[in-house]
Amino acid sequence: MRDDYDFAKSTRTPYAKALTNPVTIRLDDAGVIPNVSFSSISLVYSARVGAMADVKTRESILSSSTEDAILSAAAEVLERGGVAALTTRAVCEAAGVKSPTLYHYFGDKDGLASALVRRGWTEFMARKRAAPDTDDPMTLLRNGWDQAVDFALKRPALHALYAAQLRTQPELANEAYALMRGRVQRLVDRGVFKVAVDEAARAVWAGCNGVLALTGRGLSRREIEATSDLLFDAVVARLSVANRS
Numbered sequence: 001m002r003d004d005y006d007f008a009k010s011t012r013t014p015y016a017k018a019l020t021n022p023v024t025i026r027l028d029d030a031g032v033i034p035n036v037s038f039s040s041i042s043l044v045y046s047a048r049v050g051a052m053a054d055v056k057t058r059e060s061i062l063s064s065s066t067e068d069a070i071l072s073a074a075a076e077v078l079e080r081g082g083v084a085a086l087t088t089r090a091v092c093e094a095a096g097v098k099s100p101t102l103y104h105y106f107g108d109k110d111g112l113a114s115a116l117v118r119r120g121w122t123e124f125m126a127r128k129r130a131a132p133d134t135d136d137p138m139t140l141l142r143n144g145w146d147q148a149v150d151f152a153l154k155r156p157a158l159h160a161l162y163a164a165q166l167r168t169q170p171e172l173a174n175e176a177y178a179l180m181r182g183r184v185q186r187l188v189d190r191g192v193f194k195v196a197v198d199e200a201a202r203a204v205w206a207g208c209n210g211v212l213a214l215t216g217r218g219l220s221r222r223e224i225e226a227t228s229d230l231l232f233d234a235v236v237a238r239l240s241v242a243n244r245s
Contacts, residue, residue: 066097070106071115072095073094074086079155083157087109088108120162124151137186137187144179148208149211181201203235207234208232
């Protein structure tokens with residue numbers, strides 16, 4: 001009895017041809033494949049694996065591109081119309097996709113909003129972690145404070161969405177708080193701040209967030225920045241050794 005086995009033609013052909021042009025190789029009566037080397041069979045297997053990898057890579061790139069396009073469209077809708085304008089219909093229209101595509105990547109509107117906040121916050125934290133021009137902890141502390149205010153002023157709707165999610169997901173602020181606390185620790189270690197590090201960190205955090213709370217009240221950038229300067233100086237003065245009575 002003879003058995004037939006199909007192998008894709010592998011020599012001198014690209015992956016696509018190797019997969020779409022099968023050839024039948026017949027075993028002889030002794031069960032031996034005549035005139036076929038194992039290297040040829042190996043090439044067929046490699047071709048199949050390689051082609052599958054190429055398909056997966058293309059799918060991954062396409063998936064990432066679609067997801068990014070939806071998030072970019074959502075960011076535009078959010079900043080143009082505020083949190084109330086962030087609907088799945090508006091985002092689908094802006095991104096040029098159907099609703100099932102949006103649901104595939106984000107599940108629902110809440111999932112989209114969470115992904116939008118994560119992306120925006122990741123970009124913000126990348127700027128905060130960037131190599132500073134100074135090693136002075138007070139300057140670094142002020143720079144971090146100003147970056148937070150600037151972020152809220154430039155992207156007020158995204159900041160409002162972040163603040164709303166922070167109420168149920170306080171861990172969103174963990175990285176930013178840890179970065180600020182590290183700078184406060186250095187000021188405490190140097191004797192600049194006179195209180196314990198956690199007390200000082202809470203005061204700095206509360207002061208900065210007090211400024212951020214003003215961004216949704218219709219004030220001008222100049223007014224908010226003036227209040228920011230006043231609060232930062234007041235917090236530092238209260239915590240500083242130089243102001244100990």
